[in-house]
Amino acid sequence: MYQPIQWKNDHILLLDQTRLPGEEVYIECRDIDAAADAIKRLAVRGAPALGVVAAMAVALEARNIQSSSTEGFYQELRKLCDRILSTRPTAVNMAWSLKRVQDTLQKTHISDISALKKLLEQEALAIFKEDIEANRQIGRHGQELVPDSATIVTICNTGSLATAGYGTAFGVMRAAAESGKKILVVSCETRPLLQGCRLTAWELQKNNIPFVLITDSMAGYYMKKRGANLVIIGADRIAANGDAANKIGSYSLAILAHHHQVPFYVAAPLSTIDPDTRQGEDIQIEERKPEEITCIGTQRIAPHGTAVWNPAFDVVPSSLIAGFITEKGVLRPPYQESLQKVLREAR
Ligand code: MRU
Numbered sequence: 001m002y003q004p005i006q007w008k009n010d011h012i013l014l015l016d017q018t019r020l021p022g023e024e025v026y027i028e029c030r031d032i033d034a035a036a037d038a039i040k041r042l043a044v045r046g047a048p049a050l051g052v053v054a055a056m057a058v059a060l061e062a063r064n065i066q067s068s069s070t071e072g073f074y075q076e077l078r079k080l081c082d083r084i085l086s087t088r089p090t091a092v093n094m095a096w097s098l099k100r101v102q103d104t105l106q107k108t109h110i111s112d113i114s115a116l117k118k119l120l121e122q123e124a125l126a127i128f129k130e131d132i133e134a135n136r137q138i139g140r141h142g143q144e145l146v147p148d149s150a151t152i153v154t155i156c157n158t159g160s161l162a163t164a165g166y167g168t169a170f171g172v173m174r175a176a177a178e179s180g181k182k183i184l185v186v187s188c189e190t191r192p193l194l195q196g197c198r199l200t201a202w203e204l205q206k207n208n209i210p211f212v213l214i215t216d217s218m219a220g221y222y223m224k225k226r227g228a229n230l231v232i233i234g235a236d237r238i239a240a241n242g243d244a245a246n247k248i249g250s251y252s253l254a255i256l257a258h259h260h261q262v263p264f265y266v267a268a269p270l271s272t273i274d275p276d277t278r279q280g281e282d283i284q285i286e287e288r289k290p291e292e293i294t295c296i297g298t299q300r301i302a303p304h305g306t307a308v309w310n311p312a313f314d315v316v317p318s319s320l321i322a323g324f325i326t327e328k329g330v331l332r333p334p335y336q337e338s339l340q341k342v343l344r345e346a347r
Helices: 032-040 047-062 070-085 092-108 113-143 169-178 195-206 216-225 250-259 335-346
Strands: 005-007 012-015 026-029 151-155 184-188 211-214 230-233 237-239 244-247 264-267 313-316 323-326 329-331
Touching (some): 005 047, 047 113, 070 113, 211 216, 323 335, 329 335
Antiparallel strands (some): 237 244
């Protein structure tokens, strides 16, 4: 239907998400700077998609590494990884995929540099393929939690645009709809950059899934007046204790769900779990430029000189999360144990 990330051997083709839903325009990333720029300005976004593009960008740029020693090659490779990692700090999938490609190379003990460069490319493509499969499994497990005629509230965009394909939280909704359940998705618009309004609404329409668009501040009143069966969101990083960082507004949504006794689920692949981050407090939250709040597009909406705080993400405490929907099944509390166990078994 649409393929937001395409590997074209000498470039990466990306559907420019800043232009959606108005225009379906693809951009060509021919080097690491172009990919870093696309990531920084959210032309490509969503934690699993970032992991895939990071690995592809490094594979592409590594072709230009001149070093004739493997040691020099790995040194240059690390610099490329750091370049991409510096673009957006919260989504752990980038660090995960870049660690994976480096580990894979090192484990082979290959010293032929052109073979290592080829292997980088193969691994990036494997990450891409495996993410689609993981999302399908997330969908399969998650749809079992969705009753027929369910209303599902979500925030941000977790669809094909945010992953290698199919989607995480979006994939659960998609799988429920594909299994014949009649569902209604309530998409929060997701201020300030409107991923829910611009991207999720676009993908829901493309997939013929019925939905209602609301502003973020309407979620509580929606739950009270119209009711909801589930909230399902994605994640950018899940700490070892089950605290989960996701798009700003997720925390408020979790509190509202708790108040209205609506089960709150986080759908994410295992690559989003970060066992090295102990708790939510330790997750670095990206802060973005004030203009994302003081302007809509190029139109200024706040007075000049307005002070702004613009964190791109917040953290949902594990106590508010009913379960994590992963490719290995639905994980339940206590998360310290269930997260550790699933990672151990997946190794
Ligand atoms: O700033 P964004 O648009 O990259 O934020 C994305 C999200 O918060 C998603 O919910 C998360 O990355 C999971 S995507 C499957």
